Amino acid sequence: MSTTPSGVGGTESMALSTLIDSSVLVAAANTRETHHLEAAHAISSLAGERAIIPITILTETLGFVRTRYGLDHHRRLWARLQATSFEIFPADTSLLEEARRIDERYADIGYGFADCTLLASCEVLRTARVLSFDRRLAAYRPSFASVLEVMP
Amino acid sequence: MNMKKTMMYLPTEMHAYLADEAERRGVSMAEIAREAIAEYRARTEQVPKHDYTAIIGIIDDWGPPSNDSERIDELLDEYYAVGGGWDREHGFVDSD
Numbered sequence: 001m002s003t004t005p006s007g008v009g010g011t012e013s014m015a016l017s018t019l020i021d022s023s024v025l026v027a028a029a030n031t032r033e034t035h036h037l038e039a040a041h042a043i044s045s046l047a048g049e050r051a052i053i054p055i056t057i058l059t060e061t062l063g064f065v066r067t068r069y070g071l072d073h074h075r076r077l078w079a080r081l082q083a084t085s086f087e088i089f090p091a092d093t094s095l096l097e098e099a100r101r102i103d104e105r106y107a108d109i110g111y112g113f114a115d116c117t118l119l120a121s122c123e124v125l126r127t128a129r130v131l132s133f134d135r136r137l138a139a140y141r142p143s144f145a146s147v148l149e150v151m152p
Numbered sequence: 153m154n155m156k157k158t159m160m161y162l163p164t165e166m167h168a169y170l171a172d173e174a175e176r177r178g179v180s181m182a183e184i185a186r187e188a189i190a191e192y193r194a195r196t197e198q199v200p201k202h203d204y205t206a207i208i209g210i211i212d213d214w215g216p217p218s219n220d221s222e223r224i225d226e227l228l229d230e231y232y233a234v235g236g237g238w239d240r241e242h243g244f245v246d247s248d
Contacts, residue, residue, distance in 0.1 A: 027221035030211040034219050040208045051204050064224050065211065067231045067238075073211045080207045112225055133222050 017050040021132035022061040042152040052087045056117040
């Protein structure tokens with residue numbers, strides 16, 4: 001796990017970039033999830049590409065795992081995430097401001113804090129590809145691309 | 153360009169290939185070696201070999217199939233609501 005400098009655009013990298021949402025991380029980690037195989041395949045298919053988790057999504061994911069599956073699983077997932085090559089994208093003031101603007105623009109959808117910061121990360125990194133089971137994200141229109149590709 | 157002298161051992165077949173290729177192109181063997189190293193460096197740095205699969209299946213939770221991953225917001229809201237898991241485990245401070 002490494003940290004992606006804030007403000008570094010995804011277009012500057014030769015590798016394709018994908019942002020990862022909590023829903024796919026949880027489904028890939030938990031064998032009991034109905035979407036487990038789908039999520040595991042999606043995560044596996046990212047080999048050789050940049051897979052980026054916004055810090056706010058990491059916080060949501062680990063917080064959820066702790067409340068739902070207990071401290072032991074929380075620690076195991078945390079340790080595994082540290083051992084992989086997922087990039088962690090930090091949240092600074094400008095990202096939070098962008099997230100607020102998104103929340104206001106899409107108030108009728110009610111994305112919430114974590115989703116808005118995920119979408120703001122898409123804007124900052126110029127990444128129009130997200131792994132998520134939340135189909136509401138597809139309603140978002142990036143400023144730099146015609147659509148936001150929400151997979152799997 | 154700053155250069156640094158180095159020496160390396162090559163398998164006979166690789167050395168022969170390098171010599172033939174240098175003669176064919178009219179350049180030095182060192183020039184081809186430099187090109188090969190530059191190509192290798194560019195290729196490996198462009199697409200790092202990432203492995204994200206270490207997280208797959210590490211939550212071996214008992215029970216029936218679930219769709220928690222689709223309801224993360226909802227389940228967190230329930231947990232932190234009055235009477236939810238957080239309240240039962242830690243209790244809310246009475247604000248009255």
